Amino acid sequence: MPVKGLNDNAIKTAIETLQTSLTEVIALKLALKQAHWNMKGPQFIGVHELLDDIYDRTHESSDTIAERIQILGGVAKGTLETTAEGVGMKPYPTDLVDVLDHVEALSDRFSYVGGVIREGIDTCSEAGEDDSEDLLTEVSRQIDKDMWFIEAHIKRP
Numbered sequence: 761m762p763v764k765g766l767n768d769n770a771i772k773t774a775i776e777t778l779q780t781s782l783t784e785v786i787a788l789k790l791a792l793k794q795a796h797w798n799m800k801g802p803q804f805i806g807v808h809e810l811l812d813d814i815y816d817r818t819h820e821s822s823d824t825i826a827e828r829i830q831i832l833g834g835v836a837k838g839t840l841e842t843t844a845e846g847v848g849m850k851p852y853p854t855d856l857v858d859v860l861d862h863v864e865a866l867s868d869r870f871s872y873v874g875g876v877i878r879e880g881i882d883t884c885s886e887a888g889e890d891d892s893e894d895l896l897t898e899v900s901r902q903i904d905k906d907m908w909f910i911e912a913h914i915k916r917p
Contacts, residue, residue, distance in 0.1 A: 763832060766889060773887035775834035777880045778825050781896060783846040784873045785822045786838055789815060791852040791869050801859035807913055811866075814906045821899045828895055849873065863913045870907035877903060 763771065796811040826836035837846075849872050856862050877900045884893035 766832075770887045770889040771832050774884050774889040774892040775829055775832050777883045777887075778829045778832075778892055778896075779834070779837060780846070781877055781880045781899070782822060782825045782829065782836060782838060783843050784849055784876045785818060785825060785899070786843045787847040787849045788869055788873050789818050789822060790843075791849075791866060792818060794852050794854065795856070795862035795866055798854075798857060799859045799862045800857050803859045803913060807859050807863065810909060814909065817902055817906060821902060824895060825899065828892055832892075848876065860914065863910055867907060867911050867914065870903055870910060874900060874903045874907065 766774075792811050792815045796808060796815065799807060822838070826838060829836040837843075849869055852869065853865060856865060877896050881893050881896045881900060884890075884896060
């Protein structure tokens with residue numbers, strides 16, 4: 761049953777846009793765990809524990825996005841296969857060990873996902889789907905904040 765007050769185009773556009781965001785957020789969660797499991801170095805414990813917290817927040821974001829897809833009458837696709845097929849994020853390197861190398865790789869991916877989410881905000885806005893726009897705005901804020909936490913560990917001149 762359609763959501764009252766939304767036309768079919770707004771619903772279709774929002775579902776497609778949310779699915780793209782969901783796919784990228786799932787890929788980001790996997791990148792976080794790859795880094796979390798495989799890093800070594802002087803900053804290990806601080807970054808390791810930070811990534812646990814960020815993973816939890818990222819998981820919550822993916823859950824919220826998936827639930828909105830369901831509310832709109834869509835099917836949230838979060839399997840390994842659908843994620844691998846739809847992801848635009850570059851693959852996370854599996855040969856990294858140094859904490860700071862992981863921090864750099866994660867920063868790049870957070871920046872990419874933040875861009876995808878912001879494009880989704882604009883798309884939902886243009887389609888007139890304000891609730892999905894608002895949801896993605898909140899996810900964007902969290903992605904940006906977590907990227908800031910991660911980038912605090914990068915040494916800059």
